[in-house]
Amino acid sequence: MKPRTSWPLHLIAGICFLLVPVILAPQPPGVSRFQLDVVTVRELFSNGLMLGFFYLNYFILIPRFFLKGKYLGYFLIVLVSFTLILGIPELLVVAKPAAQHPPQFPKMHRPRLVPHPKALDRLFIWDELAAYTYQLLLFSVMVLFSIFLRLREALFDSEQAKSKAEIGNLKNQINPHFLFNTLNSIYALSIREKADKTGQSLMKLSEMMRHVVSEAQHDTVPLQREVAYIENYLNLQRLRLPEDFPLTYHKKGRFEEKKIAPLLLIPFVENAFKHGVSTEEPGEIRIEIALEQDTFSMQVVNRLVSHQLASHEESGLGLENTKSRLELIYGGDYRLEIGEANGYFRVHLQIKLG
Known part of the structure; x- marks a missing residue:
């Protein structure tokens, strides 16, 4: 605590x-402090x-x-x-006006040489400055x-x-090899049964989980890998969405030489799918990622749809934790705008990367 x-x-x-x-x-003698x-x-x-x-x-x-x-x-x-x-x-x-009988200080021997009035003025100025x-x-x-x-x-x-982040990462590492082995077994089974899409999905899921377990242990990770993590997530989401669902993704810039804090971007993308996809009404998601010189920017826009969320999705802790991480890690080197207008939810993030 x-x-x-x-x-x-x-x-x-x-x-x-x-x-x-x-x-x-x-204080003069005889006068109370x-x-x-x-x-x-x-x-x-x-x-x-x-x-x-x-x-x-x-x-x-x-x-x-x-x-x-x-x-x-x-x-x-x-x-x-x-x-x-x-x-x-x-x-x-x-x-206040001077008293009739001001307190008397003990008598002291006067110096024989009386200072010039201008010298007294100079002494007064030095007293004020002191x-x-x-x-x-x-x-x-x-x-x-x-x-x-x-x-x-x-x-x-x-x-x-x-x-706290290290403790959370340690919890996520409990028996990761067992999980990877299980995914590999399911992948091999899908190949034998010629379920190509299932196999591709498992491979992307395996790559994402390896990124979470291994790369996320570091303070910073290559920006290119973090962007690849988002792209794998989008590819997995496309498999479950209708083919005509308006999902657009654009990226601009060279990401190879920059680094960023791990798993800092994905909560905004996850939030868009959580609140922008519904079986009851049309949705829409637009994601744009760019790097210009040292400034990384990401814009995520989704149409707001009304549907019942699962109990574990209602808390909204993901975005709050991400805001706290941004403030702790980047301080004054980032700008985050989150707003809602005309039925759309918009997130615009800018980070100055060294």
Whole structure:
């Protein structure tokens, strides 16, 4: 199970962060530390805004911008936020008129040489810059810490998903040789009985299953083999469909030199056959695959038909799992559009392959 930081720890850490100005602010002798001056109140307000930005950054900005490679937009938002965190306390917390008897600091020996007024102005500017530098340092540490926590969580998610996939692959490998031997026996029987179509179907099914068992164990597989896997699936589906069923398939490009994550494309094709084929009303399926330079694209369109699905086909987990894999593996290097219009269901996928 994924480790989560408990809310009491968040609460304690937030209170400690807010109290930093109160604890560190210098106070005159005889004045309570909790009798806050204007500067301390401003820093307290600023720390409260920083704490709010920490959670905004962690839950929204980092997932939507930083992790998707939108670095320019992310850093512009961070810069604007830092400016607001500095400016809002200055505008809202206004200094009160000086008291009749201000607190007295211990007397100190005055230096014999009195600085020139312009030198005092320069010292004041450096004090202001030092205050802003402190705020910038605190804000930078907070931003970097939130990014570190989010990247750590994303890494944990990726490793967990990979472990689940490996477990699923191991389950699929239970006695594969027995299954292949059985298919070979049925294939030999079909040849003896001159059932050519049955034999061809078994050979394609055997090739598909070998791809699932062997190639799918790797992080990436040759794109050409993944496309061949889809074509074998289409050939098997054609055998069970009427000859006049409108099934079109087009591919464009050279797929030999590119690689892709295994079994990432087939769920969209399976979904088209699941919802686009019926014995009660006409259906239609169109599939287009193309590779242009480093961009792979696939478009799957099917007419929506109404029919009763088997219980194991109703969950829709295949597409959801595929979306999760796309996000984990390709991050900001893919685009997926799924929509329904005018009685057709359309999937358009684009992946930038290295």
